[in-house]
Amino acid sequence: MTAPTIKIARTLWGVDGFNEPGKWDELFGRIKAEGFDAIECTTLTWRCDPKLLRELLDKHELGLICQIHTTGGDIDATTGEYQYLTSSKLHAHLASFVKLLTEAAALKPLFVNSHSGHDSWSTETAVAFFKYALTMEASLGVPVVHETHRQRLLWNPYSTAEILKTEALKGKLKVNCDLSHWCCVCEHVFDATSARDDWWPATLALVAEHCHFVHCRVGHAEGPQVNAPEAPEHAKDVDAHFGWWRTIWQAQAARAGAPPVVWAEPEFGPPPYMQTLPFTNEPVSDLWKINSRLMVPKKKWVHTLGGQQGGGYVQVDVEDEEAATKASGLAVSAALRELAVQDVEAVAAAKAAAEVQAQARAAVQREGNLKGAEMAAAARQTGVTFFCTPLVSAEGELPLLNTALQAMNAPADAAGGGGGAVALGKMLFSAAEGEQLAIVTYVPSGQNVIDVSEWTASVLEAIGGKVMLGPPKMVSNGTEEGRGTRVEAAVAADPDAGKSPTKDLDVGLAAAVAFLKQKGALPSDLE
Incomplete structure (x- = not known):
């Protein structure tokens, strides 16, 4: 029917x-x-x-x-x-x-x-x-x-x-x-x-x-x-x-x-x-x-x-x-x-799927809060304003990486926590073996050192393979100071070419750091 x-x-x-x-x-x-x-x-x-x-x-x-x-x-x-x-x-x-x-x-x-x-x-x-x-x-x-x-x-x-x-x-x-x-x-x-x-x-x-x-x-x-x-x-x-x-x-x-x-x-x-x-x-x-x-x-x-x-x-x-x-x-x-x-079975399945999704979002928010807080603390100690990090809980999904970014950028006193790292540039990675490597890049407004699209494109070029690159989008955590630009990207798994999301993650992290050093956004001797 x-x-x-x-x-x-x-x-x-x-x-x-x-x-x-x-x-x-x-x-x-x-x-x-x-x-x-x-x-x-x-x-x-x-x-x-x-x-x-x-x-x-x-x-x-x-x-x-x-x-x-x-x-x-x-x-x-x-x-x-x-x-x-x-x-x-x-x-x-x-x-x-x-x-x-x-x-x-x-x-x-x-x-x-x-x-x-x-x-x-x-x-x-x-x-x-x-x-x-x-x-x-x-x-x-x-x-x-x-x-x-x-x-x-x-x-x-x-x-x-x-x-x-x-x-x-x-x-x-x-x-x-x-x-x-x-x-x-x-x-x-x-x-x-x-x-x-x-x-x-x-x-x-x-x-x-x-x-x-x-x-x-x-x-x-x-x-x-x-x-x-x-x-x-x-x-x-x-x-x-x-x-x-x-x-x-x-x-x-x-x-x-x-x-x-x-x-x-x-x-x-x-x-x-x-x-x-x-x-x-x-x-x-x-x-x-x-x-x-x-x-x-x-x-x-x-x-x-x-x-x-x-x-x-x-x-x-x-x-x-x-x-x-x-x-x-x-x-x-x-x-x-x-x-x-x-039917009843479909509704029950939908409810169960929704519960799984809610648990996944909660895990990503917790990891985002923690990573954001670590970034904010490191920035205060070293003066570094750009970071590259993998997130395990996002499981290669771009929507979950965006949830993590929101948690990192949320004020530290926000309900349910918040990373307090809205003023820091970030490239986030998450690998799902056999599926894809997801990447979300964020650069806050007001800085003129790093272009968000150029940074992302350089990393994708280093990784190679079947890539997807979205257009830059303006995002905000609700305040003018919290505005920034975000780009989403992904690299598909390609086992026939000897490529895997886990290996691509290592290549991507190295390329992201190298780009920042080349642009002077990171000290050249930073490990």
Whole structure:
């Protein structure tokens, strides 16, 4: 099966400016800049200015998902509060559905997400409503998904399964799965490995057959939303939800054909969904960041005053995923785009690989801190400002050598240590036998003795063989004094020519020192 492409929508629920047309241009620009593909909004947004809404969504190349609430959608003239569910009568919900769907269809949405009907209805009444809803959907030519939401027809897994099995709806009704509601209703996070939940795999498979949209919110046994999905105390609940979502997306992909495209939406909500602190009513987490962190977009953006795209959001040039997520304020967490289509074994393998990588980075940082401190001490004693050194822990990998360079250049009082050697020139070597010799060269700004590219090229010439030499790049440890220029290079292993990375390392070290002596950057009698 081809892995599905997951398109991500951003909910406007609880977002500042959702009902202020003057803020939409900047808001939609920000949403697009963070990598989202569409927005989802209710009548509270589109009734403000339907024409402007459509124009700005087109400008920012965002799709629209309209959310409707049968017997809701209006503001109570007396209380000023939003009306969500005002009747339990079938005829009232049918009339409301027609009115709201017609209104939403005029906006040309990708599809409509409906909170449909009333949870008190029998299966027969629910089926009657859905049959009429399917007729209206076909008449207006706009797809409709019906959400698994509390107070509504699909409010629990048991009656939902009965409804979806009826001949009139089987394979026809489209569902939006927000399974966090079911955890709350049943006061339980379903576990297919438990004897009490032996019914769950079949129900999940049935729902997946009908699902066309997923609201990605992690619920728990006592509520529809955990306070922070990265928190370790919620790991079991997060893993359960991601497992369900993957099952659903794989089912969608199987019936969608190639190339399959499926839609999802991080939908953590504001208070009272979001927990608050007592007496202050302050939310315990940042709603915007949670709904961004769940997806970790491929493009990395940061907010800067005067930015040209998205009302202050501009793309940044970062060199690795960890730095990118830090730069954009996003956490490295369960990413929908990355984990959605992987099976359990692949996810476990990815986690294990990530742990190995984290251990390797930690080892390189420790070695970099130590080597940097030794360089700084030697410079104070001898006045030497250029050094050449091998690093064992980098294992011939350029990214790890760059991590070591960052550790060497970090201030000595930095968190986790730091070599304090930012003012010193360096050529770092790391050999991986059978693979390559990696080289990273750094020359601080403000000196006019050594050219970073010339130094590196002279070493590569001495080594010979199959070499790679990258262009010089400016780097910084965050201060003007810490700026410098870095060059990356590598020499491939070539056993047929009698060359090995270990032997090339010895040649490279000798050539690097010889170049420094020739340029007067090292005393000629220095051993």
